[in-house]
Amino acid sequence: MKYPAALLLALMPLLANALEPGTRLAPWTLLDQYDQPYSLNANTHVLLVAQDMDGAKLVKAALAETPKGYLESRDAVFVADIQRMPALISKLFAVPAMRDYSYRVMLDRDGRVASRYDVPAGQVLWLQLKDGVLVRQQAFAEAQALKAAMADAPAH
Numbered sequence: 001m002k003y004p005a006a007l008l009l010a011l012m013p014l015l016a017n018a019l020e021p022g023t024r025l026a027p028w029t030l031l032d033q034y035d036q037p038y039s040l041n042a043n044t045h046v047l048l049v050a051q052d053m054d055g056a057k058l059v060k061a062a063l064a065e066t067p068k069g070y071l072e073s074r075d076a077v078f079v080a081d082i083q084r085m086p087a088l089i090s091k092l093f094a095v096p097a098m099r100d101y102s103y104r105v106m107l108d109r110d111g112r113v114a115s116r117y118d119v120p121a122g123q124v125l126w127l128q129l130k131d132g133v134l135v136r137q138q139a140f141a142e143a144q145a146l147k148a149a150m151a152d153a154p155a156h
């Protein structure tokens with residue numbers, strides 16, 4: 001009888017990140033590449049999350065030809081987990097380069113936000129929200145598929 005309890009305890013961290021439709025996302029606030037704060041709110045309809053450089057590159061490729069304000073016009077927000085990036089590289093090169101992007105990047109410098117979501121390695125997690133509640137989620141491994149999904153997201 002000890003083994004099932006031990007197995008359950010071992011799986012708890014994995015189960016904690018599993019979000020089901022109908023789950024209200026916990027609020028958070030992060031700074032973007034311009035050091036401007038953004039707080040997850042009821043107006044956010046799409047939350048994109050990347051936990052590694054490959055995932056962030058997918059977003060960059062999918063949004064390469066889009067005008068400034070493209071994500072915002074779709075009530076979409078992009079969170080990039082940069083905790084594994086060396087601070088010196090982040091400060092001197094990566095974040096300044098992000099200032100040339102046509103979209104905001106919410107920088108998760110300590111991994112406290114991105115770790116709440118079960119993002120597959122090398123992919124981007126798309127969380128569809130309504131009033132802060134998860135409607136559906138999917139992961140993208142290809143920039144073209146992400147670009148097509150963004151194009152289908154209603155603009156406001």
